[in-house]
Amino acid sequence: MFEEDQPRPLLEVRGLTKRFAGVQALKGVDLQVLPGEVHCVMGQNGAGKSTLIKTLSGVHQPDGGEIRWEGKQITLPRPTAALDLGIATMYQELDVVDGLSVAENIFLGHERSTGGVLHVKKTNAIARTLLKRLGHGSLSPSTEVGTLSAANKQIVSMARALSRDTKLIIMDEPSAILDSGEVSNLFRVVRELTAQGIAVVYISHRLEEIRQIGDRISVIKDGRSTANGLSVTDTQKSELIRLMTGRDVANVFPERKPVPADAPVVLDVDNLELYGHFEKVSLTVRAGEILGFAGLVGSKRSEILETIYGARKASSGRVSVNGKALRPGSVTSAVNAGIGLSPEERKSQGLILDEPLFKNVTLSTFERFARMGYLNEAAERNAAREQIAALELRPADPDRPARTLSGGNQQKILLARWLVHGTSVLLLDEPTRGVDVGARSEIYDLIRKLAEAGTAIIVVSSEIEEVLGLADNVLVIDDGKVLTQTKASDIDEHGVLDLVMKGSAA
Numbered sequence: 001m002f003e004e005d006q007p008r009p010l011l012e013v014r015g016l017t018k019r020f021a022g023v024q025a026l027k028g029v030d031l032q033v034l035p036g037e038v039h040c041v042m043g044q045n046g047a048g049k050s051t052l053i054k055t056l057s058g059v060h061q062p063d064g065g066e067i068r069w070e071g072k073q074i075t076l077p078r079p080t081a082a083l084d085l086g087i088a089t090m091y092q093e094l095d096v097v098d099g100l101s102v103a104e105n106i107f108l109g110h111e112r113s114t115g116g117v118l119h120v121k122k123t124n125a126i127a128r129t130l131l132k133r134l135g136h137g138s139l140s141p142s143t144e145v146g147t148l149s150a151a152n153k154q155i156v157s158m159a160r161a162l163s164r165d166t167k168l169i170i171m172d173e174p175s176a177i178l179d180s181g182e183v184s185n186l187f188r189v190v191r192e193l194t195a196q197g198i199a200v201v202y203i204s205h206r207l208e209e210i211r212q213i214g215d216r217i218s219v220i221k222d223g224r225s226t227a228n229g230l231s232v233t234d235t236q237k238s239e240l241i242r243l244m245t246g247r248d249v250a251n252v253f254p255e256r257k258p259v260p261a262d263a264p265v266v267l268d269v270d271n272l273e274l275y276g277h278f279e280k281v282s283l284t285v286r287a288g289e290i291l292g293f294a295g296l297v298g299s300k301r302s303e304i305l306e307t308i309y310g311a312r313k314a315s316s317g318r319v320s321v322n323g324k325a326l327r328p329g330s331v332t333s334a335v336n337a338g339i340g341l342s343p344e345e346r347k348s349q350g351l352i353l354d355e356p357l358f359k360n361v362t363l364s365t366f367e368r369f370a371r372m373g374y375l376n377e378a379a380e381r382n383a384a385r386e387q388i389a390a391l392e393l394r395p396a397d398p399d400r401p402a403r404t405l406s407g408g409n410q411q412k413i414l415l416a417r418w419l420v421h422g423t424s425v426l427l428l429d430e431p432t433r434g435v436d437v438g439a440r441s442e443i444y445d446l447i448r449k450l451a452e453a454g455t456a457i458i459v460v461s462s463e464i465e466e467v468l469g470l471a472d473n474v475l476v477i478d479d480g481k482v483l484t485q486t487k488a489s490d491i492d493e494h495g496v497l498d499l500v501m502k503g504s505a506a
Helices: 049-056 079-085 102-106 120-133 150-162 180-195 207-213 237-245 301-309 331-337 346-350 357-361 377-391 407-421 437-452 464-470 493-502
Strands: 011-020 023-033 038-042 064-069 072-074 087-090 168-172 199-203 216-221 224-231 265-274 278-286 290-294 316-321 339-342 425-429 456-460 473-478 481-487
Touching: 011 049, 023 038, 023 049, 023 064, 023 216, 038 207, 038 237, 049 087, 049 168, 049 199, 079 087, 087 150, 102 120, 102 150, 120 150, 150 180, 180 199, 180 207, 207 237, 216 237, 224 237, 265 301, 265 456, 278 301, 278 456, 278 481, 290 301, 290 437, 290 464, 301 331, 301 339, 301 425, 301 456, 316 331, 331 339, 339 407, 346 407, 357 377, 357 407, 377 407, 407 437, 437 456, 437 464, 456 464, 464 493, 473 493, 481 493
Parallel strands: 023 224, 038 199, 038 216, 087 168, 168 199, 290 456, 290 473, 339 425, 425 456
Antiparallel strands: 011 023, 011 064, 064 072, 216 224, 265 278, 265 316, 473 481
């Protein structure tokens, strides 16, 4: 029964179940979403959030349970059925078409036309109204979407949702590709939508983000609901972690151990430049040291890592490993010298998603397993199996396709690859992006253990707290310039942001 002053739920999910071949993805999920609220859904990777989203979007059909919409039980046999009711979904991988205009993307699948002829002026006019409603009236409906930033592509996706008289928008990790300023704008748009009575189901791994935008929280663990409709303001962070993981996870970073003063310099970067991107970057990383790059999205941190790795050819400057200069613009030279890179976009840049786990682990070390031109797959599997056990990958199946693993375990595959290779310098770009709180703790421990074993590590993260918590020393970077280098213990998040806003260390 609902309290008299509480509105009737817009959406109710009762005991939802869904099974795929050999996997029970949903084992009984409950959810109640009220009109005009931001209802946050949380859970670790593999908890069943994606399956729930796709079931509510009409992509998957449930095996059991029921879905009720405005008090009536419904079925959603196809995605158009959900859209017709007013349920729109914004997936983490944005579904915009780069070759089309903003307006064409907004009305994709329900174009304004007569006899096959598109009403361009009418389409652009309605698109302009929707964009103004989202606070982006300056975005031209005729602009080709491929030229837009990720944040503006997201606005286009949101405008598409509103073009169908939407009552509920499901947002899957909407802030994953945004910097702090863009996240603030996203929150503003979400609040304006809920003020108009539109409900938002907001899925995110970021606990602090949930506290800023959410009204109520539901938690899923192993395909089951462990909490439904908790108050954001009344629920402790530690309780949310326990509900997601089934255990108490200390949400702290591993204890730092001092890097010996006589530890050898492993990586030496001297006046490295890439014209149009960054200039005169110099740094050293000792054996066992973690150096963090702190700054906002767009500060050119990733470009610096990629140039050190040889994926971009430096305009000038030098990169040396253990005193030996590397050939500029040569990944082979970097890898042979002992440098490994875990890229920002692990799915598109780091993994072969449809290949088995063991092939991804040995990808940079094929020559070790080759005999007379043929790969010894048994030896590959054994090497991968050792790392699977050491890093506690789950499930521990070397033949499982990389695509089927959670974000945290995909990140572990990349770490395993460089462990097999015997890397002495590890470059980590956004190592916990899209990784849940339980897996984050494991990855932090792994990074710190690698450092204690003598690996020189550079960590880039959009979460300044993460950089400061993991690193021994920090470079603050803005627009391709190093503003300062300091011990991580001597600066806080506000200090980093102050430097970035001033644009100098002065």
